Amino acid sequence: MMLERLRRRRSENGGGPAAGTPLSQTRLIDPIPIPPGDPLETVLLSAGGPVGVADLELVSGTLDAVRAAGVELIVPLIGQGELIGALYLGPRLSDQPYSSDDRRLLGGLAAQVAPAMRVAQLIREQQAEAKERERIEQELKVAALIQQTLLPKELPSIPGWHVSAFYRPARAVGGDFYDFIPLADGRLGVVIGDVTDKGVPAALVMATCRSMLRSAAQKHDSPSKVLAEVNDALVPEIPAAMFVTCLYAIIDTGAGDVVLANAGHNLPYMQTEDGVVELRAAGMPLGLMPGMDYEEKRYTMGSGETMVLTSDGITEAHDPDGEMYGFGRLMARVARRADDMVVALVDDLESFAGPDAEQEDDITLVVVRRSHSAQVSAMAFGAGELLDSFAVRSEEGNERAAVTRMAEAVAPLGFDRRDLERLQTAVAETVMNAIEHGNEGRPELEVGVEVWATDDVVSVRVTDQGGAREIPEPQTPDLEAKLAGLQTPRGWGLFLVEKMVDDVRSTSDGSTHTVELIMKRKGALR
Amino acid sequence: MSSQFRATSTPIEDGSLVTMVGTVDRAAKEPLEAAYAEATRTPGRVVLDFREVDYINSTGIAVIVGLLAVARSEGREIHAFGLTEHYREVFTITRLADFMTIHEDEEAAVAAG
Numbered sequence: 001m002m003l004e005r006l007r008r009r010r011s012e013n014g015g016g017p018a019a020g021t022p023l024s025q026t027r028l029i030d031p032i033p034i035p036p037g038d039p040l041e042t043v044l045l046s047a048g049g050p051v052g053v054a055d056l057e058l059v060s061g062t063l064d065a066v067r068a069a070g071v072e073l074i075v076p077l078i079g080q081g082e083l084i085g086a087l088y089l090g091p092r093l094s095d096q097p098y099s100s101d102d103r104r105l106l107g108g109l110a111a112q113v114a115p116a117m118r119v120a121q122l123i124r125e126q127q128a129e130a131k132e133r134e135r136i137e138q139e140l141k142v143a144a145l146i147q148q149t150l151l152p153k154e155l156p157s158i159p160g161w162h163v164s165a166f167y168r169p170a171r172a173v174g175g176d177f178y179d180f181i182p183l184a185d186g187r188l189g190v191v192i193g194d195v196t197d198k199g200v201p202a203a204l205v206m207a208t209c210r211s212m213l214r215s216a217a218q219k220h221d222s223p224s225k226v227l228a229e230v231n232d233a234l235v236p237e238i239p240a241a242m243f244v245t246c247l248y249a250i251i252d253t254g255a256g257d258v259v260l261a262n263a264g265h266n267l268p269y270m271q272t273e274d275g276v277v278e279l280r281a282a283g284m285p286l287g288l289m290p291g292m293d294y295e296e297k298r299y300t301m302g303s304g305e306t307m308v309l310t311s312d313g314i315t316e317a318h319d320p321d322g323e324m325y326g327f328g329r330l331m332a333r334v335a336r337r338a339d340d341m342v343v344a345l346v347d348d349l350e351s352f353a354g355p356d357a358e359q360e361d362d363i364t365l366v367v368v369r370r371s372h373s374a375q376v377s378a379m380a381f382g383a384g385e386l387l388d389s390f391a392v393r394s395e396e397g398n399e400r401a402a403v404t405r406m407a408e409a410v411a412p413l414g415f416d417r418r419d420l421e422r423l424q425t426a427v428a429e430t431v432m433n434a435i436e437h438g439n440e441g442r443p444e445l446e447v448g449v450e451v452w453a454t455d456d457v458v459s460v461r462v463t464d465q466g467g468a469r470e471i472p473e474p475q476t477p478d479l480e481a482k483l484a485g486l487q488t489p490r491g492w493g494l495f496l497v498e499k500m501v502d503d504v505r506s507t508s509d510g511s512t513h514t515v516e517l518i519m520k521r522k523g524a525l526r
Numbered sequence: 527m528s529s530q531f532r533a534t535s536t537p538i539e540d541g542s543l544v545t546m547v548g549t550v551d552r553a554a555k556e557p558l559e560a561a562y563a564e565a566t567r568t569p570g571r572v573v574l575d576f577r578e579v580d581y582i583n584s585t586g587i588a589v590i591v592g593l594l595a596v597a598r599s600e601g602r603e604i605h606a607f608g609l610t611e612h613y614r615e616v617f618t619i620t621r622l623a624d625f626m627t628i629h630e631d632e633e634a635a636v637a638a639g
Contacts, residue, residue: 397551400581421612429584479621482591483598489591492584492620499619 029069029088038062041083044076049107051076052098073098075110079118139200143173146203150210156180156188158253159505159516163188166342166365175202175244176311176362179210181217186253189217189226192265192309192366193246201239208237209244209286223248223261224283224294231263231286238287245285247309256301256370261294266315267327269334270299271306276335279307306341306369308334313361314345320354341367384454391446392431394439394464399431402449402462409451410458419519423460426500426517429493430462438464438513453521457502460517467508533561538636541570541603547578550586562593566602573635574626577608587620594625603627607635 034041039058044051051074053067066074066088075087087110092098098106147169155163165178175195183189191213195202209230216229226248234244247268249260260268264285270277283294301307310330317325329352330345338344342365349363388409392398403424415423431447439445448463477495481487498504503518531548542565546558565572582590597604604626609617617623629635 399583418612418615421610422615425583425612425616428581432583432585477620479591479625483595483625485595489588489595490585492587496584496587496616496619 027090029071029090032062032065032069032071032088034062034083034086040066044074044086045078045081045083047076049076050074050098050103050110073103073106075106077110077114077117079114084114084117084121140171140173143198143200143203144169146200146207147173147177150207151177152180156182157507158186158188159507160371160503161251161253162367162369162371163190164340164342164367166346166363168359168363170198170313170359170361170363172198173203174198174313174362175206176313176364177206177210178309178364178366179213181214183217183250188251188253190249190251190309190366190368191246192311192364193244194265194311194362194364195242195244197242201242205234205238205242205244205287209234209246213246213248217248221250222296223250223259224296227261227263227283227286227294228292231284231288231292232290234287235290243285243287245312249307249309251301251368258299258301258307259296260299261296263292263294266310266312269308269310269331270301271308271334271337271341272302273304276331278331301368301370303370306334306367308341308345309366309368310345311362311364313359313363314349314365317349317353317360317363318357319352320357325349325352341369384452384457384459387451387453387458389448389450391448392435393443394435394441394445394447395443396435396441398435398447399428402431402447403428406449406451406460410453413453413458413521415458415519415521419522422500423458423517423519426497426504426519427460427462429497429500430460430515430517433493434462434464434466434513434515438466440466455521457518457520459519461514462517463512463514465512467511467513531557533557535561535565537568538573541572542566542568543573543575543636545575545578548580550579550582550589552585552589554586555589555592558589558593562596566600571603571605572597574604574606575608575632575635576606576613577632579608579613582613582616587616587622590622594622598625605629605635605638607631 073089077085179191181189245265247265281297452459531554607629
């Protein structure tokens with residue numbers, strides 16, 4: 001409620017007409033707010049004009065204050081049935097009581113002033129609201145900017161693994177984050193987390209937490225030690241009533257071993273041949289209490305297995321009837337195979353929430369899949385001894401020349417006939433693919449072949465110029481469908497390649513595409 | 527590079543013997559289909575002789591799949607022999623072996639009738 005001030009003029013000589021009285025001889029009555037619901041408010045609303053303080057008999061702290069301030073007359077300012085303000089008048093300078101003419105005059109004045117004041121009040125309120133909205137929008141922009149800056153710009157590219165991530169902020173930008181931390185010895189740290197609260201405070205805590213995780217991850221090989229250190233560091237830094245749920249996993253991309261610790265974040269799910277496995281590891285959220293211990297969980301990912309990490313923006317999304325998406329639905333969706341688990345989950349969530357749903361919270365997903373062909377890990381591109389390097393033109397049949405030369409190069413390694421023939425078939429099919437698909441049969445383009453060896457494996461790398469094109473995943477050809485004429489009789493190449501060697505990896509750099517065929521040297525020269 | 531593929535059909539007691547020479551790839555499609563058509567002018571099974579085949583690639587597998595599809599629609603048995611150990615493995619992996627009878631040698635293949 002707005003209070004108006006009135007200058008109370010007092011004559012120097014204690015009376016007489018006010019004409020010529022200097023302003024310095026008047027006294028200002030400090031504003032006395034009338035709280036909503038105060039008995040005085042009720043009286044002023046129903047009075048229908050100025051109210052003499054002496055006439056009032058109310059139990060009201062406000063009235064006591066008004067009396068103490070020397071107020072004699074209160075002129076209520078009423079607009080649309082609401083008390084907008086009041087004029088407090090002290091004794092008349094003439095020391096005469098206020099006459100009924102005075103009261104009528106003041107009442108008329110109040111009736112004129114009140115609507116104008118109401119308009120002014122509304123304008124001021126609107127300006128304040130607009131300013132607040134602008135402030136909130138600005139804050140959201142800053143929060144979104146912080147998050148976008150700190151989330152990974154690109155996904156890790158690891159032979160034999162497929163890593164994907166999805167992040168979609170809610171309008172109010174929550175505190176979700178994820179991160180990939182490259183570690184020594186081909187290991188990868190994977191982080192997913194959620195800061196309670198939204199906006200800039202959450203984004204700042206997320207930024208702090210992310211740096212702490214990155215630093216701790218380089219110091220400790222154990223996820224539980226990493227989380228414990230970050231927790232201790234975060235407790236003194238984090239505002240009260242805020243905390244961070246966070247899962248940290250270290251993946252040995254060679255052996256497929258996953259070790260993880262969980263600070264109160266959503267459980268990770270592992271999609272396996274035998275259904276979905278929950279990887280439980282107990283731990284308190286970060287930033288609540290120092291000295292916490294974090295349980296560790298270990299799991300070895302086999303070929304074709306997929307780990308799905310989520311934020312609660314997914315499980316706590318609602319459908320139009322208010323039902324939650326929940327862990328059951330998430331688990332059921334993860335259990336079904338999907339070419340792209342991220343797309344499958346987001347689609348499922350969207351069809352659940354309905355087309356008009358406003359996203360309630362940030363949605364974050366990290367999906368890590370071990371490819372079907374990630375059995376051998378001893379070697380990565382660039383390791384070992386180069387036995388031979390050559391190129392063939394992209395003409396049909398040139399795969400035979402490539403196979404012959406490759407066989408000569410590996411001859412000293414003493415492969416048995418069976419393995420050599422398997423490698424030959426794999427190289428032939430890979431070079432054929434490179435000629436036909438990668439280089440689109442353009443004879444002027446070359447297919448490069450490199451033959452590498454270590455003590456454990458031989459690696460044949462076939463490079464074409466089709467790096468910009470997507471290479472489809474090999475699928476098991478359906479012979480029945482082919483025999484029934486329902487499927488093309490072709491489509492055996494990639495399938496055969498995968499069956500012939502121990503590992504197939506591929507990389508693209510935007511212009512070239514390289515397929516690496518790896519075969520173990522069983523009992524070879526040690 | 528690929529050696530010219532040839533296929534010829536000769537009658538045997540209970541069907542035909544199709545002898546193949548060279549590389550089984552996409553270029554083998556027409557000669558092999560012609561030999562198969564010749565072979566199936568007489569009733570009975572078709573025995574494929576792979577002894578002189580030096581190389582089979584995925585496009586050649588597709589040609590054989592096409593042949594198996596026709597044979598299956600006609601209710602005709604396909605037999606084979608002369609495959610190296612490696613290609614027997616390839617035929618097993620691709621499951622072609624499920625739709626033809628593979629024999630150790632010509633004697634076994636002919637006797638199987």
